[in-house]
Structure formats: C-alpha cells, structure tokens
Amino acid sequence: MRPRALVVLGCAAAAVITLAGIKAVSSIAGPVLLALVLVIAVAPVRGRLAAWGAPTWVQVAVPLLVVLLVLLGMLAVLTVSVAQLATLIPQYSDEFTALTEELRRLAARFGYGNEQLNQAVKSFDPSQVFGLVQGLFSGLVGVASSLFLIVVLVLTMCLDSVAFAHIMCTGSDRLPGLAKALATFARRTRRYLVVSTVFGLLNATLNVIALSLLGVPLPLLWGVLSLITIYIPNIGFVIGLVPPAMLALLDGGVRTMLGVILTYGAINVVTQSFILPKFLGDAVELSTTMTFLSLILWTFVLGPLGAILAIPLSLLTRALLVDSDPSATWAAAFISGRPPPDLKRKDPA
Template sequence: MTDQRLLPRALIMLLCAASAVITLAGVREVGSIVGPVLLALVLVLAVSPVRGMLQRRGAPGWTLVAVPLALVLLLLLGMVAILTLSVAQLATLATTYSGQFEQLVVDAQQLAARLGIGTDQVNQAIRSLDPGKIFQLLQGFAAGLLSVFSGLVLIVVLLLAMCLDAPGFSRLLRKGAARRPLLISALTGFARKTRRYLVVSTVFGLICSALDATALWLLGVPLPLLWGVLALITNYIPNIGFVIGLIPPALLGLLVGGPKTLLLVVLSYILINFVVQSLIQPKFLGDAVGLSTTMTLLSLLLWAFVLGPLGALLAIPLSLLVRALLIDSDPEGEWAAALVSGHDPGEDRPATP
C-alpha cells in the first residue's frame, strides 16, 4: 500500500495559517473574557506547589483552596494598588515639573544658538515639546494594564472555580496519562515550565528592582520605590520590559538633575539589567522555557497585538501553552519543537560508538 496525500503540503500549510489567523482574530474579539481566564490559569499554576505541599502534609481540605486563593488575591490586589498609584503619580508629575521642563527648553535653545542651528524651525520643534504628552503616553500604558484588572470580580470568581477544580483536575490528568501520554506529558511540561519561568523571573525581577530603586535613591530621583516596583512588573515583559520601566525615572532624572542625571539613570538601568538578566538569569533558567530569542520576541509582538498589555505580560506562558497543545502533544512534532526552541535535542545525545 502506498502512502498518498490527499492535499499538497503547501496547501495544508496555507489552510493552517488561515485557521490560525481566524482563531487569533476571534480571541482578540473576546479578549475581555479570554484575558482574565488566561491570567487566572497562570496564577493558579503559579501557586499550585503550595497546594501540593499542604496536601502532602495532610492539611484540611478547605486549606487546599483557601491558602492558594488568598496568595493569588494578595498578588492581584498588590498589582492593582501599584498600577493605580503609578497612574496617579504620573498625572501629578506632569504638572509638578512643568517649570523645570521649560527651563530645559530654554537651555536647549541657547545651546542650539551657540552651535549655529538656532533656526525658527528648530526653536518651534523645541517649544512643541510638552512633558505632559510624554507622561500621558506612560499613563496610558499603565491605565491599559489597570483596565485588565477592572473586572476583578470576574478574575476572583475564575480563581475560586479553578482552585476548587484543581484537585479533581489533577486526578483526571493522572488517570488519562495511560490513554493520552503525549498530551498529558505536554500539559504537565507546560505547567512545570510556566512555574519555573515565573519563579526565576520573579526572583531576578526582585533583584533588579531593588538595585534600580537603590540607584534612583542615590541619584535623587523622586519616588524610587514606586519605579522599582514598576521595574518588577515590567520584568515579565520579555526583551523590552526594562525599557518601559526605564522611561519614567529617566524622564524624572532629566527634570530634576538635568542631562547628567538622565545619563546616569540610563547607564544604571542598562548595567543592572544587562548583568542580571543577560549574564546571570539565563544560567538559572536554561532552556526550561523552550523558546528561542526570536520566538520570544515574536510571542511578545503577537500576544500584545491580540490581548493588549496583558498579552505582553503573559507572552511566554501563552506561547508555552500553544506549544504544548500543538507541538509537544504531536508524535511527529520533534522537529517543530527544535525549530521554536532553537535547540536540537539530538545534539545532547551521546555519539554511537
């Protein structure tokens, strides 16, 4: 018997691409529902080791739900409080430092005149700069994140339901391992990788935020603790997260201490984040995430487009979920896994003598 394909491979790929576009468009349309569901799922996975520890120690059944739920609620309320304070502070700072910004504009005009480029066009461009517009952009991003948590009641209900169903769902997964071993293994790997990614990112995010806040305090930048916490939140946004967390303190450094303070703030952030996130963190995270640098950046762009700011925060866990469902659960998906991870598993196998 010969193996004849009914459809050409190119046509199959086009159909798969079209299906992906339709699916993502549908997810984007119902993002206000899908976003909280995915956020609740990631949070429940993050605290699932606590439930397992309580279960192994013979804790009462109600604690298996109450303790993880309380931890997640504390985390959510903390993030909401921080984002609310950030939005309020950005709105206040826009008017507080307007005088300093006007003085910087005058200094820039004088410098342009000394360099012989003080034309009317240059002066008009300098005068058109408005610190309020810059703060409004930052405030819009923080408000976009805050809007995700506006449906806090829905998120809490989802968290409660998932915490209640978690023990039974775990038992079903163990029973289904014999019938669907690849699928169960893929889902288990997704949960394990997501937890490890969250733990490592949180630990090194705390280190970065503490060092950033200390550097801002030494440089005399206002509200260093607030910007340190903002750096922790943006640390979950891959590749460009620290840039988003850098903009508010860098701008404040310019208004408070001039270009010198601005330069010192930028250099401090770059040095701290490069050493911690580029040199130290990858050694602890290793290849546990299973996504190459290119796939990480593409994941950020894709999920930010589909789900907005929440998609940027959850880009890595969402891509891990897609990989588990479409690649790791496929018996012939080894080549695709190597493609998205940038790592050939055959390279680790010992050579055959």
C-alpha cells in the first residue's frame, strides 16, 4: 500500500499539471466549457421537444437558436458597454482632481496633511477602478468574439446529446456512481443558472430604476454589470457596486454615493441573502470557503470567464473526482460543509 503522503503529493502534482495545461490553452478551453454549460442549460428544451415527437433537426435547431440569441445579445451588450466605459472615464478627471483637493484639506484639519498622505491620495486613480470593470467586459468580449467556434461546439454537442443520453442510461449499470454524479451535476448546474439568471434580471432591473432616480449616469451599463456579477460568487456584489458608487461620488457628491450604496445593499440583502438561497436550496453544495477558492482558481486559469463559470466548473470537478467515488463521502462533506447523513456526529472528548 502506498504511503498516504505520496498519494496526496501525486494528486497535487497531477492537479497542477492539469490546470497549467488548461491555462495554456485557455483560449480554446474557455469556449469549450462555455459551450458545455450552455448546452446543459438548454437541455430541457430538447427533452421537451423530444417528448412532443418533434423531428431530430428541430430538437437540434431550437436549442441552438436559443443559445445563438443569448450569445449575440451578450456580445452586443458587452461591446456597447466597453465603448461607453471607454468614453466615460476621461470625462470626470476635473471632478476627481477637485475631490482629492477637498480630501487633502479635510485631512489637514485633523493633522494628517503629511507628504505620505498626499502621495497616497495623489496616486489613487479612478480609472483603475473602472479599468477593472472594463477588463472584465473586454475579457468577455474576447470570448464572445469566438462566436463561430462556440456555435460550432454547441451544434456538435446538441447533435451528440441524444447519443450521450443513451450512453448515460446504458452506462448506469456499469458505472452507476459516475452516471449518477454527472446527472446530478447537470441538474444542479441548470438550477443554478436558471435561478441566478432570474434573480440577476430582477436585481439589474431594480438597480437601473434606483440609479435612474438618483441621477447616476449610464444606469443601463451598471445594470448589465450587476447582472453579470451575480454569477461571480462572494465578491460579485462588490464588483457591481464600486464603479457606480464611484461615479455617483464624482457626479453627484457624497449623498448620491451613499444613496447608491444603501440601495444596492438593500436589494442585495433581500434578494441574495434571504430569497435566493431558498430557491437554490441544495443545488450548489459548496461551502463558502470552497466557493471562494473556486473563484480564485478558475479566474486564474480562464480569466474573467472563469470567474463567471466558477460554480459550474467546480460542480463538474466535484462530479468527476468526488461524487463518482462512493468512498469519497468524507471529502464530499468537506467540500459541501455539511456532514453526510451516514456519519454520526461524535462529541469531542
């Protein structure tokens, strides 16, 4: 029997090599994984058409058309957003200069008008804040620009989905653990995407209305940002809040910025903290720590697309490596943060 430490080191080395390989071909791996997630999302459409007795070409064409409309809409919105953001940043250089001067005077009243403080205030550039958002949009535009590759991948996956479903049914007798794990992954991913999209649209609508009432420029742009960032776990809310709050400070002052923060906070607490978990339920069995680590890992490997697909990719990894192994109950408990029902809780001695 091999030493446990050797097994752990071997698995860690294999994981590093695999992730490095994916990162090296991220321009190909990103569209492939995005196409996989999209096909899983529209799989119920094909299933419903098959139940109605629709021809095979209809079962392929309708889901493909749905995916194509989503991709074209996303590409159009992201392209316009990047263009608007690029023209927006230079317009507030004078306002930012006046704001920094006011901060220096305020700091001097409290005895903090030293050279280090002035240098720190001077070195802060609002374009860095908006640059992060522009980098997110630009990265997604780069993926969406591979539209032909994604459409071809979705088409081939839709064509093979019938055969794949048959293989899954026949393989459930030989590899029941793997078949069940992949079916669970597909179900959890669909539920996560549907529920997140519905609440993302709700959040975006409420945010656009609030920003319009507060007079913040480009409310539709920030609504799109809040919709995209709902798929980014843990820090998505902060990414969606900082740019409009910063712009509100430059355009309308502290009161407008506080209005944006309070409005965004109230909407986020109500929808994502109280309502969203009830609808998701057990769809995403990942602990808070694992969710955050997944965000860091997949963003490093695939860039902005990895941040958005962090949850589905982590669910796929869990299905292949953990859920498919009946002896990995202990590891599954650590990943989900929930003790399995077959493990009795023991009080510490």
